[in-house]
Amino acid sequence: xxxxxxxxxxxxxxxxxxxxxxxxxxxxxxxxxxxxxxxxxxxxxxxxxxxxxxxxxxxxxxxxxxxxxxxxxxxxxxxxxxxxxxxxxxxxxxxxxxxxxxxxxxxxxxxxxxxxxxxxxxxxxxxxxxxxxxxxxxxxxxxxxxxxxxxxxxxxxxxxxxxxxxxxxxxxxxxxxxxxxxxxxxxxxxxxxxxxxxxxxxxxxxxxxxxxxxxxxxxxxxxxxxxxxxxxxxxxxxxxxxxxxxxxxxxxxxxxxxxxxxxxxxxxxxxxx
Numbered sequence: 544x545x546x547x548x549x550x551x552x553x554x555x556x557x558x559x560x561x562x563x564x565x566x567x568x569x570x571x572x573x574x575x576x577x578x579x580x581x582x583x584x585x586x587x588x589x590x591x592x593x594x595x596x597x598x599x600x601x602x603x604x605x606x607x608x609x610x611x612x613x614x615x616x617x618x619x620x621x622x623x624x625x626x627x628x629x630x631x632x633x634x635x636x637x638x639x640x641x642x643x644x645x646x647x648x649x650x651x652x653x654x655x656x657x658x659x660x661x662x663x664x665x666x667x668x669x670x671x672x673x674x675x676x677x678x679x680x681x682x683x684x685x686x687x688x689x690x691x692x693x694x695x696x697x698x699x700x701x702x703x704x705x706x707x708x709x710x711x712x713x714x715x716x717x718x719x720x721x722x723x724x725x726x727x728x729x730x731x732x733x734x735x736x737x738x739x740x741x742x743x744x745x746x747x748x749x750x751x752x753x754x755x756x757x758x759x760x761x762x763x764x765x766x767x768x769x770x771x772x773x774x775x776x777x778x779x780x781x782x783x784x785x786x787x788x789x790x791x792x793x794x795x796x797x798x799x800x801x802x803x804x805x806x807x808x809x810x811x812x813x814x815x816x
Contacts, residue, residue: 547582548576548581549582549743549751550576550583550584550803551732551750551752551762552583552752552754554585556755556756556779556800557754557794558601566795566798568801568804569785569803571601574601577592578601579807582743583601583603584608584739585597585598585605585609586609586732586754587609587612588716588758589610592609595624605619606618608624609732609735609736611653611726612716612724612730612772613732614631615629615630615653615657615687616735618715626655626657628738630726631685631686631687632685632686632728633682634689637689638650638678638689641689641723644708647695649661649663649691650668650690652686654685655686658675660673660676660681661674661676662675663675687726690724690725691723691725701722703718704723713726716731716757717756724758731760733766734765736752748769748771750765750766751806752774753791754783755778757782759775760782760783763787772784772789773788774791774799774802775789775791776793777796
């Protein structure tokens, strides 16, 4: 009998296809691992509001879920959830640099409470309970993240912007829909997952993480440092693949399910060990 694995999965491009349907075989593979006693959770750049539906669809029973690129970790409390750990920072310097270079961009911040403040509506954002504010109001209090969307700018434009603006006091990631997501310095999915792993008392080398974006590089490094597995999706950029310990098939070809199905079968695992 062997100890359970901590399995942490990115959402977009890993669990989900671009039309937000599940990658082939994912629900079945996740159910198999859950029944085996493994701890299966999500580690995503999405907010909790945009993540909870997939926790429920996959019938995950994990106690913790990592959101907002590691800045927010949710904990299950009975039938509900609480914001167990929230990392914040002063958004003023980053916002000032960004506004100077992207005056026409759309901006959003997420407060420690989870409320979202935004300058302009955008269909891709989950803004339930959010409030439209002036740009100046975005920096009125500490935030757990800044999101910037600038139509007409692509991923390479954002990379140049980050370099030119000298955004070295915060961590940043660029999503597959070409937006810039800025988190507190030193915070990523890996730092949040280490806190979860420690809280649960799980074995370090029995971690498997999977993702396809630059915001997954931190958790890849964390998993590899523990002797665990870091699975890069087949369609991931070269630098993400380089950070992984193994590469699976593209998301459209069921790459995540293929990787998950390599973990021990139910009869081989005891969650109590």
